[in-house]
Amino acid sequence: MIKIDKLSKKFDKDYVLKDLTFNIRDNSIYGLVGANGAGKSTLLRIIMGIFEADSGNITVDDEIVNENSKLKQKMVFVPDDLYFYPGYTLMDMGKYYQSLYEKFDMNYFKELAGLLNLDLHRKINNFSKGMKRQCALICAISTNADYMFFDETFDGLDPVIRNTMKKIIIKQMNKKKTTVVMTSHNLRELEDICDNLGLLYQGGILFESEIDTIKTNMYKVQISLKNDFDRDDFKDIDILSFKKQGSVATIIVKDEDGSSKKKLEKMKPVILDYLNLTLEEVFIYEMEALGYEFNKFI
């Protein structure tokens, strides 16, 4: 388990992370979203021991990461700005990882390269941006590390490869009980893969939840009644948002016990449609409910 406790980090006089506290449970995929400069990459670098926190603690499996090479055998990081040694082929990089990670699986590495049609013996510098990202990801996945940290994970990948890569990550997580932390400034990239999501804003986690819970608790309801109506007519329902156009209203309902539908049916509506929300919509309405404007953060 990754435990982050009152973590603070500032550059010059500006705090990038301030009193950040949250945990990431094992064998899950944790998505970290936030606008550019929100501190996502800084947080990953601190977790990996590349940067040092000004205050607070991070422990992985109850151990401090800094100068702990044994623990770092269980951790792998793919930064947003990729680096490969000049003149190295994918095979060279594989061997480099193999020399430093005890559990590196060369066969699996070759298998993944084959699956993604990556030429093992071609110089990586000659690869496209997306192919370089694939190279970095398969190198990291083949380490069989317990904790994988991917910064801007799918940046530059086309939709087909993105889906393939997601499947590979999920398979890895299921097979090896891996914990994956991935960041993105694009919520849609993460919604179909993450178990948990955290929204980073002004150095802290503004909002954090399990995706399944969020998704199953919230609905978009389109309703029309015979008589004229307004928001006050739905006082016994937990409404996050209410918008009415003509005789039809679009209501975002938070419904933990599934009782809202029965209550609305009792009002004998002319139209009553329950729709699932996208993750982005969930975030937007949650943020609105908290008094923030979502577009400021993402």
Next chain:
Amino acid sequence: MNLTNLFNFKYLKENMKKSKAIIFLCIFLIPVINVIIYLMKAVNRNIFVPSIYDVSMLSLFGMYVIPVILSIALFSFVYKRRSSDFVMSFPVTKKQIFLSNTLGGIAVIGIMNIVNLVLELIASILLSNVMINYGMLFEMALVWSIGYTFVFVCTNIAVSISANKITTVAVTLLVLFLIPFIHTFINTMAFELGNDSIVKTVCEEEGCKPLNYDCFGDKYCLDSVKKGEYPGSGYTRIYENNYTLPYSFISSAIFIMEDSNISKILLKTFFISIIYVFIGLLLFERKKFEVVETSFKSERMHIFIRSLTLVPFICIYYVLLRELSITIEDLFTVIFMFVLIFTYIIIYDLITRKKIINIFKSLASVIIVGIIITFVGEISINNKVESLNVKDIDKMTIMDGYENFISKGYTYDKRIINYVMGINIENVKESNPSEFISFRIDTKKGSYKFQINVDDKRLDNIMNMLSKDDTYIKSSKALNSSRVFGFTLDNDTICINKNDELYDVIINKIKDKKIINGSDNSIFNLKVYTYDDFVLNNVMIDVSFDKEIMEEIIDIYNQKVKEIKKISKYSAGSYLIGYSNQIESDYIEDRDNRIYNFIIDNLEEKVNVNEDYAYLDFSFYDINTGNGNKYIFVTNRVSELNSIISEIRKLEETDIQEDIDGDVS
């Protein structure tokens, strides 16, 4: 201690693999160019006796460049965000990275110097005209290995605190040179080098009073002498140069600081290198990768380092400003200096931090550095020593006249010191000494050297006193077989090395000589090559004091002359004729090959030095190959040779007369 906690050889292997092109260049570039320079120097000479610099000239310059490049290559990841993210994310600790790279870099330096050594050894063995002390080659490898390692670990310190390559180079220069530079500045009284500060010698005891000191009626001089003060200066200050290796080379070249002991310098450099490895490690473990691609972790640190880089400039400006008076031109110079300093500051800031730091902060840093340097400079100048009291001399070192240090010994005996100082006080009133001995004196305020000219009686007195002084006898570095590694004859055209029988004979005959003076142009001049304390030296010894050696040498000369018999088409230059019983010699042209034939006819003759002999010193060129060589032929057939010479002279005179007659008619 578990080594895997300190080193990660897998990381090192991969890191070196990544930098293999630079490492390959580091290992082979210098040795290959060194050996090419060595070969080029050797092939153009009859006998080549190389010094450390002859065989490794490029290594000296490479010492300031190669280790810096090597360190920056091994730690290249620290200069870019993405490469530092990449490397630091691996399961390798900062300690392992630093120590592995340090070990790897030192190994590369070691391999480079071994390659250099092997190539130089092969070249020395293959070149038949090279007379070399092979021990010197091994010591050369040691000197450069330590020097390169020192610069490498200094650069590693710089890498640990800086975040771009320019600041790494700046900090490396500071670590290497700043402290010794400041020490030189203070020690030399703000670079008052060569300016003899001592204007009088004080002698309060009878032992050092000069026997003949003439004031030529000068009242000030007479008053001074009554007080035991003798005006005049004949001392040259000797500045200690036992810094670390890279700075010592510079200080001896730029500041002419000559008092160096390479063994001491090497030891100092070696131990400081070890300390610097640990300092570098501590700093690297605390290195903040957050500041990658800037200069240092804070602006304050940036200004501090930048101020330190200003120290040498401001020291030089201080020295210049002291010389200036208050004129418009000088005011312009001062303004120009400030403009130069601020231009440097702006360029430095722009390159290293990509912005210009607040101008008032910069001005404040310049003023602070200026005040400190002025303060230090004034104190050091006020410490100038103006008089030398003989009783303050703790130690006197006696050297041969040429300061070759071949026969060097020291004494603490006040009687000897007083006697020599008495002669010196006299000497400074005389000019152009012809026969001289060099001395070095050590006082608590500094070391000085001077020369005295002595007649035979005084020389004997000094030698007698020294021969009874145990300290001198023990310390005297007389010629001995361990220091001498070869001799050459006839201006380095013939060599006698350790394999020759004559070598041991000569060594046994000359090893007891304490003081070696130069000699005239005798054919019995031996150039003795010694190698001691990393320094190659030579001194000329006239061996005509020993008949056995003389005959052996004549035999060597005449044996060599036999080579000319093999040359079918030749061109002989003029012959220099000399005789055993006269110093003057004369040149003659060989007409009708008379002298050549005389030489060929008498090549097998055994020369007896107890009889009169004559010698012919000449050069001989093979027209077919264009190669020439120098020879000396010695013969007892003096009258026969003289009659040939007389005939040639007559023919010359006849020819001249015919030419004159022809011109007249």
